[in-house]
Structures are given as structure tokens and as C-alpha cells.
Amino acid sequence: MQKNNFFYNLNLSLNFLIKNKMWFNKIALKNYKNIWSLARSSKFLYKKMVCNIDFSKDLKLVEYGPGDWVFTDELIKQTTKDSKIYLFEIDPYFCDLLKEKYKNNSKITIYDKSAIIAKDLFDENSIDCVLSSLPLAFIDDNNVNQILSTSKNILKPEWNFVQYQYFLQNKNNIKNVFWNINYKFTPLNFPPAFVYVCQKKLWAKI
């Protein structure tokens, strides 16, 4: 193959991606119906997601859709040693990797189930923050609404449900449940992303 040939360069790039363990992309391509992303999120997006969290306290955090743990690793680094992080992930390949990676980590509990079951696992007002990477736009509307109301229910008053999305497609679903929303945006992600930081008000109806 000629060195200036398009396919030669494409082949080189693919080899580069694979050799650099960017297997997130491979899994994402294979299981695109659940994942709906071609690249893992950036640290810049992570910073926007957690900007309201006070990491000096012991926290109980829930993460929906950790994927290849791009946020989880940072949460582990930032939280106190007695904090707890509950992960919900439905992709079997990511679940196996998460279980292997965190098998000796006392902060982490992994549920290889949909976020929708969170309602059966936590008490009302018991969670400090819910961080969600779920591809809401591709989840059935009833399930989205259920996931959102469960998240509000399990959150402590004044704490946040945080979700990112590329096009604000589920703004209305989110507004119907959390009417106190702060929007953030980061261009430093691929694709650039919006972040909804939604506060559960003390006097809000559950």
C-alpha cells in the first residue's frame, strides 16, 4: 500500500487507536445501542460534573453508566476514605472490567443492572449526588422519567442530580422533575457537552 494512500493512513490511525488501548471506542462501536458514544468523556467534562460537590465530607455517590470508569477513578481519588460510590452499568463487558478493577476497593459497589433499579436499593433522602452519563435520548421516555424521579427521591435535599448530554434533547423531561437547573457547557470534550446540574429543593414534592 502506498504511504500517501488514504487507506494506508486510515489503517495506521486504527492501529494507533488499538495499540493505545482505546478499546472504549471498540466496545462503544460494538454495543452502540446502549453506549451511544464514540469517545470517553474528558477530564474537563468531569470537572464540570463535580463542580458543586464538597469532597471534604464522607459522601454517598451514585454513578449511572460509568463505562470505562473515566469519572469513577477521579471520584475515588477525590473522595474521603469512608465515602461510598455505587455504580450502575448494563454493558456486560464494562461490568466485567469494573468488577475486576475494583474488586479490592471498599468504596465501590457495582450493580450490573439498569439505573432504573436504584429505586429498590436506596432509602429516600440518602444519597449526596447522582452523576449520570446515561444516553437519555436513546432510552424509552417512561424509563427516563422513572430514572429521573427515582434520582430525585433518593437524593438528600439540596443535593444534585448531574447529567451530561450533547444536545439538551431531554431538557423537558429533566425540567419536569427538577425545576432548579443550572446549565454548564464545555467545548473541551468530544463531542462538546452540556451539563445539567439539578438541585433537589428542600421543599420540593418527591
Ligand SMILES: C[S@@+](CC[C@H](N)C(=O)[O-])C[C@H]1O[C@@H](n2cnc3c(N)ncnc32)[C@H](O)[C@@H]1O
Ligand atoms: C456515553 S457512555 C458513558 C461512559 C463514561 N461514563 C463516559 O462519560 O465516558 C454511557 C454508558 O451508560 C451505560 N448505560 C446505558 N444505559 C444504561 C442503563 N439503563 N443503566 C446503566 N447504565 C447504562 C452504557 O453501557 C455506557 O457505558
